[in-house]
Amino acid sequence: MCGIVGYIGARSAQDVVVKGLKRLEYRGYDSAGVAVIRDALKVTKCKGKVAKLEAMLSKSDKAEIGIGHTRWATHGEPNDVNSHPHTSTNGKIAVVHNGIIENYTALKVQLQSQGHVFYSETDTEIMAKLIEQFYKDSEVLSLEKAVQLATQQVNGTYGLAVLHEDFPDLMVVARRGSPLLLGVGDDEMIVASDASAVAEYTDKVVYLDDNETAVIRRDSYEVQDNSYVLMDKKVHELQMSLEEIEKGGYPFFMLKEIFEQPKTIGDSLRGRIQPEEGKIVLGGLTEVMDKLLGARRIIIAACGTSWHSGLVAEYLFEDLAQIPVEVEYASEFRYKNPLIYPDDIVIVISQSGETADTLAALREAKSKGATVLGVVNVVGSTIARETDAGVYLHTGPEIGVASTKAFTGQVTVLTMMAIQLAQYRETITAKKADELIKALSQIPIKIQEILDQHEEIEHIAQLFTYAPNFLYLGRSYSFPVALEGALKLKEISYIHAEGYPAAEMKHGPIALIDEMMPVLVISATNHTNDKMVSNIEEVKARKGRIIAVVNPSHEEVKNLAEFVIEIPETLDELSPLLSVIPLQLLSYYIAVNRGCDVDQPRNLAKSVTVE
Ligand code: G6P
Secondary structure (H helix, E strand, C coil): CCEEEEEECCCCHHHHHHHHHHHHHHHCCCEEEEEEEECEEEEEEEECCHHHHHHHCCCCCCCCEEEEEEECCCCCCCCCCCCCCEECCCCCEEEEEECCECCHHHHHHHHHHCCCCCCCCCCCHHHHHHHHHHHHHCCCCCHHHHHHHHHHHCCECEEEEEEECCCCCCEEEEEEECCCEEEECCCCEEEECCHHHCCCCCCEEEECCCCEEEEEECCEEEEECCCCCECCCCCEECCCCHHHHCCCCCCCHHHHHHHCHHHHHHHHHCCCEECCCCEECCHHHHHHHHHHHHCCEEEEEECHHHHHHHHHHHHHHHHHHCCCEEEEEHHHHHHCCCCCCCCEEEEEEECCCCCHHHHHHHHHHHHCCCEEEEEECCCCCHHHHHCCEEEECCCCCCCCCCCCHHHHHHHHHHHHHHHHHHHHHCCCCHHHHHHHHHHHHHHHHHHHHHHCCHHHHHHHHHHCCCCCEEEEEECCCHHHHHHHHHHHHHHHHCCEEEEEEHHHHHHCHHHHCCCCCEEEEEECCHHHHHHHHHHHHHHHHCCCEEEEEECCCCHHHHHHCCEEEECCCCCHHHCHHHHHHHHHHHHHHHHHHCCCCCCCCCCCCCCCCCC
């Protein structure tokens, strides 16, 4: 949520920053801006996407230090004035910020009484003025000290990058609650909200932790904590190739990511399942296995699509490992004073590893003594670092705002966890474990078979492009998939859609069904097939238009449906990994037909770092 980039080195800072902002645009795209220093501080910013900003900038800017921002608006509507960078009253200091300053109103009044003039409605502008004020008052006259003093005044979260015209050879950055990392290059440094803006220049990164401030010069960096103690920061090796963060010939990242799934699931499974031996090895859990085995229950906390993966996991853990599971919206979990016991295991699921509500849930659970595990995609992210243990997805960067390959990656990892736990707890037979592991290893090939049907799905999408509503129904393992299918459609095509347990439909949504209502039914689990047939009959009797995602053997469902998308047979427990694929494609094609910006849907951001 909001992306920030900063550069210092021999290249054109403006070019590096703008390129970085394009990579971070999935974090927000309400407005964009850059500030560079070449003799004087120069700020350029505007409402709209980075491409618009780029068109406003001079092509040959040679400044060697700059910062930039791409915004997801919180305080103040998206317009030119509210765009970042914001500047100090004397125009010498520029600030870009990701996060929320909660006490900005009180600070603004105080700063106004000291003569500062405000132009925007943002919380961020107070940071520029506050830093200026401390800088003026400071006896040591160091920008870094002024930034530290200013951050001590604010409540809330920030990832900050600050420039001062009088110091064209350094940049100061600070972090609390919003991600920030430093790419260490050869006589150049790049700071960014995430590694995709850095990968092109270096594979050496330093992750800033909360309450740290760093002074960055082209050939050195110094990180301090909030007691001004110099930190010895580990330099990590970044495992990210340029290929992974480019569209690679696809019109949208979302389509690329959908089509990547046979590979990404293969990557998630690699080295972790041993089909020949019927074994699963999840190295990340070894140390906590005793706790996991002794757990009285598992609580899962997540948001959005990750919450849907959590719902799939609820079925898996209860069904296979016979452990009670509660799945919570992370945002609700934190504020309901949850009952957590030391023998509880809390699993937080997050693609980005930065979602503020999920992070808050993690911290709440830890403070109450639970062991917290992470199922995270982004390596080195805050959630990954703060959990006691966990399993990475290994699905590579996901850039389309609507999550696709991260969902299947999460479900893959959670499935492996459930099977492994069931094996240890002896709640499934060796034969069943064997079947599950073998079937799991076949999932990538089966996904490819579904992707190969994309033209049929595209055709169905054409027929329903202008439907005002959609209903998605599923039972058992297919119920969370129905929720996920509806979410995908809402997010990127702006069609109202609801996911429902198929049997629950008759307690309300059935009133919506008429000959205009597309009803997507997911009939992918064999053990609920008969019941599903009855529910589909109920839809048919009310003339709903039935699109069925169906196992080949479900003849009755196929006969009832107007449109049929067949998915290969697998075990019921693994069916979400297959049944979600046609729903992703259907949403994608409908959104494209409607002329929507699939990768950057309105009002959304990929990494939601505000509560
Ligand atoms: C945002 C994204 C969703 C994502 C959710 C949770 O809403 O648009 O795609 O599912 O955040 O994000 P996380 O990174 O924690 O999985």
